[in-house]
Amino acid sequence: xxxxxSDSGAPGPARTILYVVVGFARGRERRRSGWQRLAExxxxxxxxxxxxxxxxxxxxxxDGVILARQDLGPDADATEEPVILARHGELPxxxxxx
Numbered sequence: 631x632x633x634x635x636s637d638s639g640a641p642g643p644a645r646t647i648l649y650v651v652v653g654f655a656r657g658r659e660r661r662r663s664g665w666q667r668l669a670e671x672x673x674x675x676x677x678x679x680x681x682x683x684x685x686x687x688x689x690x691x692x693d694g695v696i697l698a699r700q701d702l703g704p705d706a707d708a709t710e711e712p713v714i715l716a717r718h719g720e721l722p723x724x725x726x727x728x
Contacts, residue, residue, distance in 0.1 A: 646702045648672050649679035650712065653692030654721055665722045668692055672700075676715075687719050694719035 653668035668691070673679040679697055686692040698712040717725070 644704070648674070648700045648702055649676050649715075650698045650700055651679050651683045651686070652696045652698070653683075653686045654694045654696075654725075655691070656693050656720070680716075683716070683718060692719065694721035694725075696721065696725065 649672065651671045651673070655666045655668060657664050657666060668686075671679075671682055673682065676697075676699075683695040683697050686695055695718050696714055697716040697718075698714050700712045701710040703709050
């Protein structure tokens with residue numbers, strides 16, 4: 631995972647960046663409609679995360695994927711909201727860019 635200095639730039643507790651891929655699949659059974667959220671997969675750097683997202687789509691395991699960056703602080707209170715870096719394929723309406 632990528633590490634950053636504290637927000638002030640001074641030595642201190644390092645922040646870590648995690649790249650997260652979340653896949654979504656449409657319900658394929660007659661009894662289940664809607665979307666299924668697939669398990670999240672975390673990566674230490676962006677390139678492997680992008681490659682994993684592409685594989686999910688290419689192999690038909692997901693109809694759509696979201697790639698996000700999560701900045702993690704030294705404790706749970708310092709964790710920031712994820713930043714969506716990319717959306718690919720078909721996604722649930724509530725996740726489309728507004």
